[in-house]
Amino acid sequence: xxxxxKVIEKPDVLERPDILKPQAPAPLVAFPIEVVVPEGRQQTPxxxxxxxxxxxxxxxxxxxxxxDDMYFPNxxxxxxxRAGIASARIKNIDTKEAxxxxxxxxxxTGRDIPCNSFGPSLKDQPVLxxxxxxHAGDGVAAVAAVSEQIATEALEKIxxxxxxxxxxxxxxxxxxxxxxxxxxxxxxxxxHKVIKKxxxxxxxxxxxxxxxxxxxxxxxxxxxxxxxxxxxxxxANGRVTIYSTLGRITLGRADVARTLGIPMSRIxxxxxxxxxxxxxxxxxxxxxxxxxxxxxxxxxxxxxxxRSEEFTSxxxxxxxxxxxxxxxxxxxxxxxxxxxxxxxxxxxxxxxxTTLGKACILSAGPYNIENLYAEAFVVYTNKTMTGAMRGFGxxxxxxxxxxxxxxxxxxxxxxxxxxxxxxxxxxxxxxxTSQKLHSVVVKxxxxxxxxxxxxxxxxxxxxxxxxx
Amino acid sequence: xxxxxYPIGFTVAANPSAAVVKxxxxxxxxxxxxxxxxxxxxxxxxxxxxxxxxxIATDDVHVVSADTDATPMDTGAIASRTTYVTGNAARMAAExxxxxxxxxxxxxxxxxxxxxxxxxxxxFVKGFPQRNMHIGDVANHARVVSGQPPIGxxxxxPETLALDPETGQGKPFGTYVYATQIAEVDVDxxxxxxxxxxxxxxxxxxxxxxxxxxxxxxxxxVAMGVGFxxxxxxLFDAQGRHINPNLTNYIMPTSLDTPxxxxxxxxxxxxxxxxxxxxxxxxxxxxxxxxxxxxIYDAVGVRITSLPATAEKVCKALQAKREQQPKQIGxxxxxxxxxxxxxxxx
Numbered sequence: 001x002x003x004x005x006k007v008i009e010k011p012d013v014l015e016r017p018d019i020l021k022p023q024a025p026a027p028l029v030a031f032p033i034e035v036v037v038p039e040g041r042q043q044t045p046x047x048x049x050x051x052x053x054x055x056x057x058x059x060x061x062x063x064x065x066x067x068d069d070m071y072f073p074n075x076x077x078x079x080x081x082r083a084g085i086a087s088a089r090i091k092n093i094d095t096k097e098a099x100x101x102x103x104x105x106x107x108x109t110g111r112d113i114p115c116n117s118f119g120p121s122l123k124d125q126p127v128l129x130x131x132x133x134x135h136a137g138d139g140v141a142a143v144a145a146v147s148e149q150i151a152t153e154a155l156e157k158i159x160x161x162x163x164x165x166x167x168x169x170x171x172x173x174x175x176x177x178x179x180x181x182x183x184x185x186x187x188x189x190x191x192h193k194v195i196k197k198x199x200x201x202x203x204x205x206x207x208x209x210x211x212x213x214x215x216x217x218x219x220x221x222x223x224x225x226x227x228x229x230x231x232x233x234x235x236a237n238g239r240v241t242i243y244s245t246l247g248r249i250t251l252g253r254a255d256v257a258r259t260l261g262i263p264m265s266r267i268x269x270x271x272x273x274x275x276x277x278x279x280x281x282x283x284x285x286x287x288x289x290x291x292x293x294x295x296x297x298x299x300x301x302x303x304x305x306x307r308s309e310e311f312t313s314x315x316x317x318x319x320x321x322x323x324x325x326x327x328x329x330x331x332x333x334x335x336x337x338x339x340x341x342x343x344x345x346x347x348x349x350x351x352x353x354t355t356l357g358k359a360c361i362l363s364a365g366p367y368n369i370e371n372l373y374a375e376a377f378v379v380y381t382n383k384t385m386t387g388a389m390r391g392f393g394x395x396x397x398x399x400x401x402x403x404x405x406x407x408x409x410x411x412x413x414x415x416x417x418x419x420x421x422x423x424x425x426x427x428x429x430x431x432x433t434s435q436k437l438h439s440v441v442v443k444x445x446x447x448x449x450x451x452x453x454x455x456x457x458x459x460x461x462x463x464x465x466x467x468x
Numbered sequence: 469x470x471x472x473x474y475p476i477g478f479t480v481a482a483n484p485s486a487a488v489v490k491x492x493x494x495x496x497x498x499x500x501x502x503x504x505x506x507x508x509x510x511x512x513x514x515x516x517x518x519x520x521x522x523x524i525a526t527d528d529v530h531v532v533s534a535d536t537d538a539t540p541m542d543t544g545a546i547a548s549r550t551t552y553v554t555g556n557a558a559r560m561a562a563e564x565x566x567x568x569x570x571x572x573x574x575x576x577x578x579x580x581x582x583x584x585x586x587x588x589x590x591x592f593v594k595g596f597p598q599r600n601m602h603i604g605d606v607a608n609h610a611r612v613v614s615g616q617p618p619i620g621x622x623x624x625x626p627e628t629l630a631l632d633p634e635t636g637q638g639k640p641f642g643t644y645v646y647a648t649q650i651a652e653v654d655v656d657x658x659x660x661x662x663x664x665x666x667x668x669x670x671x672x673x674x675x676x677x678x679x680x681x682x683x684x685x686x687x688x689x690v691a692m693g694v695g696f697x698x699x700x701x702x703l704f705d706a707q708g709r710h711i712n713p714n715l716t717n718y719i720m721p722t723s724l725d726t727p728x729x730x731x732x733x734x735x736x737x738x739x740x741x742x743x744x745x746x747x748x749x750x751x752x753x754x755x756x757x758x759x760x761x762x763x764i765y766d767a768v769g770v771r772i773t774s775l776p777a778t779a780e781k782v783c784k785a786l787q788a789k790r791e792q793q794p795k796q797i798g799x800x801x802x803x804x805x806x807x808x809x810x811x812x813x814x
Contacts, residue, residue, distance in 0.1 A: 043526040044588045046519035050680040051526040053512045055505065097717060130748025136709045141600060147579035149586075167708040195636035195684055208507045216774035217757075218701040223720060236753060247504050248544030253536045264536075274545075276504035278692070282546050310714035316702060354547070357479035363638055366473035374636075382708045390689070394474055394754045402470035402758035406765060416469050416762070425646075426470065433631060435639045439738040441672045441748070444647035448732055449648040449670035455469070 054271060060212070064273050067229035067243060072300040074106055075231070077285035078293055080128070080139040080286060080303070081158050082313060086167035086382040087182070088133040090160060095141055099155040102167050102239030104148035109141045113288060116263035120251065120283055122190065122349035124183060125385070127259055127288045132183060133162070135347035135382050142286070144293040144301050162322045165368070167382035171321065171344035174379040180346065182380035189343065191353055192380040193360040193431045198371030200327075203336025207327030209406050215322045215400035219344070221314075222389055226275025227305040228314055232290035234298070240291045241268045244284075247277045254282050259288040279388035280314050281349065281465050300336070315387030318355050319344040322363070322400040327371075332419040336371035339363045343378040343386070350387030352378045359393025364432045365401035366442045367423040374431050470758035474751040475641035476741075477549040477626045481775045484625035485554040486540035489518055489561040491569060493611050495604030496528040497562070500543030503554050508749060509681040510550040516677050517555045517742045520799075521528060521562035523586030524603060541623065546741060548747040549626075552643065554740035564620025572599055572610040572618075596657040604801040627666040643738050645705070645746050647671040649690070655767045657689040658785025664694050664727040664760055671731070674738040674746030686752045692813045693756020698776050700757035 014208050040049035058064045095107040110130025117123040128192050129138040141158050145151035182188055204210050230244040240260075242452040246252040249269045257264045274281060286303045293301045305313065325338040341359055345352045358378040409419040424442045431437055449455075477483050488500040499518045505511045507738040528563070533539060543613050570581035573591045577599055578632075579657055585594050590598035610616050626642030650667040665673040669686050676682045712718045737744035761772050770785035 019745050044519070044523060044525050046516040046524070046526045047675065047677050049516065049526060051512060051516055051676065051678055052721045053681075054515065054531070055511070083698075084709065086522055110783065124575055169704065169706075169708050193636060194634070196634070197637070204751065214773060217696075218775055220696055220700040221702060221718070223700075223715075223718075248542075248546060249504065249534055249536050250502055266534065269536045271504040274506040274713055277504075277545060279546065281506070281614055282544060294646050307715060308713040311702065312710045317696075337788070346762075356477050357640065358475065360636070361475075361479070366471055366646060383704060384710060390692065390750045391474075391754050392547070392750070394472065394750070395693065397758055398470060398472045399752045399758045399761060400554065402472075402755065403761050403765075403771065403773065406762045407771065420469070420471055421672050425473065425694045431644075432636070433640055434637045435629075435641070437644060438489075439643065439672075439674065439736050440646065441734050442471055442473060442648070443738045445648040445670040445672055446469075449668050452670065452730060453650040453652075453666075453668040454487075455650065462604060464478050467595075 003254060030235040037182050038169040057428055066275055067231060067245060067272055067302070068304050070231060070243060072231065072233065075300040075302055076144040076146060076293070076297060077151050078142055078144045078290055078301050078376065079148065079155055081141045081155045082136070083129060083133040083138045084136050085133055085142050085162055086136045088162040090129060090131055090133060091163055092161040093141060094159040098143060098154040101150065101157060102153050103146045104143060104154045104295050105146065107141060107142045108289060108292055108296065112292055113259060115259050118255045118259055118284060119349055120351055121353045121420045125348040125350070126268060135384055137384050139268050139313065142289045142293060144297055148346045149456060156162070169381055169383060171342050171379050171381055173378060174381050175342055182382055188379045189377050190349055190380060191356045193356050195360055195372060195374040197334070197432060197434065200336040200338045200371045200373045203371035204327040207335045207413070208330045210325065210327045211404065211411065212325045213404045213407060215324070215401060215403060217320050217396040219319045219384070219386065220317045221311050222278040222280035224276030224280060226277060227307060227310040228292055230279060230287050230306040231300055231302045232287065232294040233295040233300040235455040239266045239268070241270065241292065242287050242291060243270050243272055244283065244287055245274045245281050246271050247274060248283070249301070252287065255284045256287050256291065260291055260295040265391065268293040278390045282388045283301050285314065312384055315350050315389070316346070316384050317389040318386040318393060318396070318468045319350070319415050320359065320393065320396040324400055326404060327409060328408055328412070330412065331415045332409065332422055334367055334369050334423050337364055337369050341376035343376065343393070344381055344383065346379040346381060346383045346385035349384040350385050352386065354388065355393040361433060365405070366425050368425060368429050369432070375430065417446060417455055420446055469648065470649045470755035472751065472755040473644050473646050474548070474754055475644050476552045476747040477642055478543065478547050480628050480630055480640045480777055482625050483543040483547070483549060483553060484623050485542045485557045486621065486623035487554065487557040488560040488619065488621045489520065489558065489565045490539055491565050491607045493604070495524060495602065495607050497522055499531045499558055500539045501531060501533050501554055501558065502539040503550050504545045507547050507638045508628050508685060509678070510545060513551050513677050514555060514558045515680060518558050518562045520743060521559050522566055523591055524601065548749040549752065551745050551747045553624055553626060555745060556624050559626060559742040561590040561620040561767070562601055564622060565618040565650035566620040568616055569603065569606050569610060569692055572614045572786045573606045576601060592655055614796040623772055644741070645672045645751050647749065647751050647755060649759040649764040653760060653763040653767055655782065657768055660779040660781070660786060662698055662764055662777060662779070662782060666711065666728045666730070667756065667759065668730045669732065669752070671736050671748060671752065672734040672736045673748035674736050674741045675744035676733050677745050678742065679733060681732045682733055682748050687729045689752020690729050690756050691721055693753045694725060694727065694760065697757035697760040697777060701776050702790065716767055721809055
């Protein structure tokens with residue numbers, strides 16, 4: 001208390017209130033006080049503008065309507081029973097007890113689906129498994145109830161009688177012809193691709209050094225913020241409207257028409273604003289089952305996957321096993337490269353064909369290689385199906401060809417940047433499929449990244465904690 | 469360091485997109501497209517392309533998307549194809565609507581339609597910008613006087629050539645993009661834990677229709693790549709059941725694991741793309757894991773041959789490397805020779 005008059009009598013410069021001090025520039029804060037409306041949207045020419053997104057304001061204000069936010073009068077909520085077994089024969093499904101539960105309005109199984117198969121290339125996926133389970137995430141029955149809780153409880157009352165079979169889990173095992181077929185009687189290899197150019201064996205013989213390496217990648221999920229979701233509404237005219245998180249509505253409508261056996265003109269698919277796709281929502285999942293539940297009940301039916309279902313019952317990224325063999329000159333010029341890729345295709349084909357193609361074509365890297373032999377296989381296993389995911393096999397092969405490249409550079413004592421510049425594509429280079437390439441800027445990107453990064457050659461490789 | 473190449477569009481198979489552009493009586497426009505906005509901002513890009521062709525601003529274009537009853541077919545938001553394929557379709561549809569506007573404006577401006585240009589909300593005579601009409605006036609005239617509503621529809625399909633089944637030779641894609649990423653990592657040589665500090669990402673996307681959205685794609689792709697490189701993995705038990713189907717046990721990078729990302733857009737122009745654009749969606753993730761693996765190798769001299777490079781895996785590799793090396797006390801440079809490229813981890 002005694003100090004108070006002292007301050008008034010002898011004002012100290014350091015104790016002056018903040019307001020009297022010269023204003024420092026405002027620090028960057030997470031929530032800007034002033035909302036700056038970017039003008040890029042209003043400007044011409046439109047191309048090249050840093051235009052803000054039309055949906056940005058709605059996202060920012062939390063007003064975007066995702067499927068989970070949508071509600072229709074009398075809507076029912078659906079849940080799907082998952083097999084939980086990687087490989088089995090379904091002997092019987094008893095849904096009587098579930099159907100008798102108060103609040104449960106309808107239950108369907110695979111037998112209710114008019115044409116129980118779909119897929120972007122091979123039609124090997126059932127909407128709901130009816131006779132066989134090919135991976136643990138397969139659905140075996142779908143329940144529509146007045147609440148999500150009741151639908152979830154009803155799943156427990158569905159009794160499925162399985163004959164458990166031995167699953168095939170290792171892709172290299174699956175590759176062997178004597179391994180029992182996941183989709184018997186066919187062999188497990190369901191896709192094969194070769195890119196052949198020049199003579200690799202001759203190139204290896206002429207090389208100063210030949211390097212080999214094997215690389216593997218894992219299975220990962222897209223993990224979109226919004227899991228897969230849809231609402232189906234079958235009207236009295238026999239026309240069905242499906243709101244879905246699908247990224248490909250044109251293909252989706254064709255698949256729904258096929259599985260339900262109705263003309264496309266009776267199907268309307270509306271894709272809502274999707275909370276992340278990354279390739280995981282490029283084909284239908286539960287849409288036909290929801291449409292049938294809606295038809296059966298005369299009410300709109302909504303289905304939103306749980307996070308667990310998003311992992312086990314939607315597509316994932318293909319794990320790859322990649323063998324590389326590369327012949328180079330002393331100077332680091334690649335003379336020949338031989339590659340074998342084995343893709344773990346999971347239980348169903350899905351987008352494996354595209355992934356196989358891209359992985360195989362891109363596997364040599366952005367380099368001029370005159371002698372090339374790349375061979376890729378995709379095999380079935382009793383695991384979660386693999387499909388489209390951001391990069392379609394490219395991140396996997398890039399991990400292999402770029403790791404391999406640094407190994408070669410290290411062994412030859414060449415800077416990783418130099419060995420890349422020595423081999424990289426130029427304008428007009430021929431790709432592994434002998435396509436003449438245009439607007440090629442791989443060298444520019446290498447040099448610009450190196451300059452920006454402050455690249456000064458290879459590190460000492462002994463743990464300076466500053467690897468690059 | 470890792471560089472890459474990546475195609476835009478599907479492998480060989482036809483992957484067309486169609487679009488419809490309607491110019492309203494006030495000179496604003498509506499684009500109908502069957503593609504889906506999945507968070508990447510593709511509808512904004514399509515609005516910008518349409519606006520550019522019509523000489524109006526992005527805000528003047530409303531995009532109606534993703535309804536099979538109302539919008540034309542589209543192969544979908546997949547394969548990094550929206551800007552290139554759907555963008556080309558949108559540009560061509562806008563061009564057709566624009567040509568109708570030119571036909572209407574030509575007699576009013578006393579020239580031939582081929583002598584007109586659209587820019588900055590105006591339709592004007594090439595070389596004589598003072599002889600112009602507001603696009604809204606032309607569009608209104610088109611409806612109420614000429615009876616020619618300006619509507620254009622078009623489709624685009626990348627030119628490809630089927631691959632030979634034996635040799636795989638052919639032209640599988642319309643165009644490709646290129647990129648390099650360089651990562652800086654900090655490896656704890658006791659625990660094996662890897663922290664990605666900085667990633668420099670130089671990406672080619674052709675013309676950047678919207679540099680801000682390109683940066684957003686690259687930042688998202690790199691973050692996803694960090695997860696692929698270091699943490700994420702779906703694990704199965706001996707019976708083939710997925711044992712970590714939740715975000716407690718399936719470890720993903722959070723904002724705290726995201727490195728400083730420096731985005732660099734490489735100047736490039738693709739004559740086959742809309743206004744020179746190609747695409748950028750998927751490629752942003754492609755080189756990240758490779759760049760991180762090579763940075764780990766550079767930092768501690770161990771080669772991780774199987775992803776993810778978890779702390780456990782890096783730690784084991786470091787132990788194996790130490791066991792292989794003769795025990796000696798010396799400088800880092802002296803130990804360097806022993807850092808064998810065969811130090812593989814499985």
